Structures are given as C-alpha cells and as structure tokens.
Amino acid sequence: MKGVYLCSQALYDHLIRSVLDREGIEYIPDLPPRVEITTRTGSDRTVRFVFNNDKEKTFTLFGEPCTLKPFEMKIV
Numbered sequence: 001m002k003g004v005y006l007c008s009q010a011l012y013d014h015l016i017r018s019v020l021d022r023e024g025i026e027y028i029p030d031l032p033p034r035v036e037i038t039t040r041t042g043s044d045r046t047v048r049f050v051f052n053n054d055k056e057k058t059f060t061l062f063g064e065p066c067t068l069k070p071f072e073m074k075i076v
Helices: 009-023
Strands: 035-041 044-052 057-061 064-068 074-076
Touching: 044 064, 064 074
Parallel strands: none
Antiparallel strands: 035 044, 044 074, 057 064
16 A cells, blocks of 8 residues: 655645634644643633643743643643
C-alpha cells in the first residue's frame, strides 16, 4: 500500500488557522506536540487549563516561559 502526499505542512497550518479564525476560536502559535489547552469562560473571567500529555516540555506560552512535567496540568 502506498501513501499519498497531498500538500505541505504550511498548507495544512493555513487551512486550520483559517477555520479557527472563521469560527472565532483562538489560535495559539508554537504549541508543542502533545500539549493541549482547554478554555473555560464564565461571566466575569476566562481560565485556561494547559495539559502536557508527554515528557517534560519547556516552551513559551502567551509571552511567558512555561515548563510542564510529564502529564502535568497548569491553570493560566
């Protein structure tokens, strides 16, 4: 069985970004693989839960350095 290469990663990124923008969903650039963010919004504030589903990672999130241990969750 052969795979089919349809297009570049840049095209996929552009497509996803345009869908998120159209639907009003915030795009978070440079989020590492296996790190996810869930947002909860109430009447007076928004809380983000950042989950690491992998080994320890250090990255920049909202302009600040962030380090997550394996399977750690932080509220930002």
